[in-house]
Amino acid sequence: MSTLDALIFDVDGTLADTERDGHRVAFNRAFAAAGVDWSWTVPLYGELLKVTGGKERIRYYLDYYNTTFQRPADLDGFIKQLHTDKTRHYTDMLAQGMIPLRTGVKRILEETRSKGVRLAIATTTTPANITALLEHSVPPIPESWFEVIAAGEIVPVKKPAPDIYQYTLQKMGLRQDQCLAIEDSENGLISARQAGLKTVITINDYTCNQNFSEAALVVDHMGEPGQPFSVLNGGDVNGFNYLNLELLKHIHANSLLADLAVKS
Ligand code: XBP
Ligand code: MG
DSSP: OOOOOEEEEOOBTTTBOOIIIIIHHHHHHHHHHHTOOOOOOHHHHHHHTTSOSHHHHHHHHHHHTOTTSOOOSOHHHHHHHHHHHHHHHHHHHHHTTOSOBOTTHHHHHHHHHHTTOEEEEEOSSOHHHHHHHHHTSSSOOOGGGOSEEEOGGGSSSOTTSSHHHHHHHHHHTOOGGGEEEEESSHHHHHHHHHTTOEEEEEOOTTTTTSOOTTOSEEESSOOBTTBOOOEEEOOOOTTOSSOOHHHHHHHHHHHHHHHHHHHO
């Protein structure tokens, strides 16, 4: 049976809790600067998160939530400019240290990397956002820790399509059964599962009621020694109360065995 050779991490909601107090605020700052009176409240933003990608999210908002807005002749250009401005606001917020990594993330990256597990990122977010997040984490995480950083428009279709995970696997020369994906959302889980990847979910406030029945494990966060996670689905954590390489290997092996049992 395959060993666990690589971990592929989502970014927003997984490495850091970026949506409510990061991306949402940056969108609102860009709207104000552009002179439009749109305000994405916390609950509204939760609905807009159905659509991945910032430019796609703005268009979805206009199509379904603000249909009376007088659209400029060059709507694509208008959205593109808004989004460029939003990225600047967002990366400024990261530079000010406003969005830390989630519990356990740094420890997991350090442990798995030091023990020879290959690391990658598969996300819909803009590449500059990843650079800023890693650079301004304390202490900074070198981008070189990740063998592949697959982000944004590097593939034609964003999550929940499987393209970004398929791209990552292809770049790493790995089969899906050699990897685990780490995600926070149903869109991310669908994307990873469609690419054939076993997936661990760390929920957040926006994703806690989503459908994670296809996940190998669902926890509230990665945990730390002395700061245990709560297991929300997929019970067998081998006696551990925080994620570490041994537990990730156990989850990976058990979920592959479960597939074999179904086939036999
Ligand atoms: C979540 C997303 C992203 C961000 C916005 O991505 O949907 O689109 O909300 O990013 P992830 P941009 O796959 O990392 O969870 O505005 O840069 O598109
Ligand atoms: Mg996410």
